[in-house]
Amino acid sequence: MRTVQLNIPDSLDLKDYDFSMIVAAKLYEEAKLSAGQAAEIVGLSKRAFIEMLGKYGVSVFSDSITDLHSDITNA
Known part of the structure; x- marks a missing residue:
């Protein structure tokens, strides 16, 4: 796994966990x-x-x- 370093403004007041969760959730949502x-x-x-x-x-x-049809077929 690779590591990425980002600089975000302190004014964003976002915990590291929340930032990681936002990124992971978005990548999951986009099926990446x-x-x-x-x-x-x-x-x-x-x-x-x-x-x-x-x-x-x-x-x-x-x-x-397509996913919906696949889910129905597999049900």
Whole structure:
């Protein structure tokens, strides 16, 4: 895993955990990371990460019609 260093203004008043969660949640939402990969970035279990997504405005459920059809077929 690589490390990225970012400089954010102190006035943002954002804890490191919240910043990590925002980035991981967004990458999960855009299907760039799996829930497990995103959880690893934040240092949470997959279950805990999924439970926290709503707090950061991300749904566990996909908006994709293709995903919906696939879910129905697999149900």
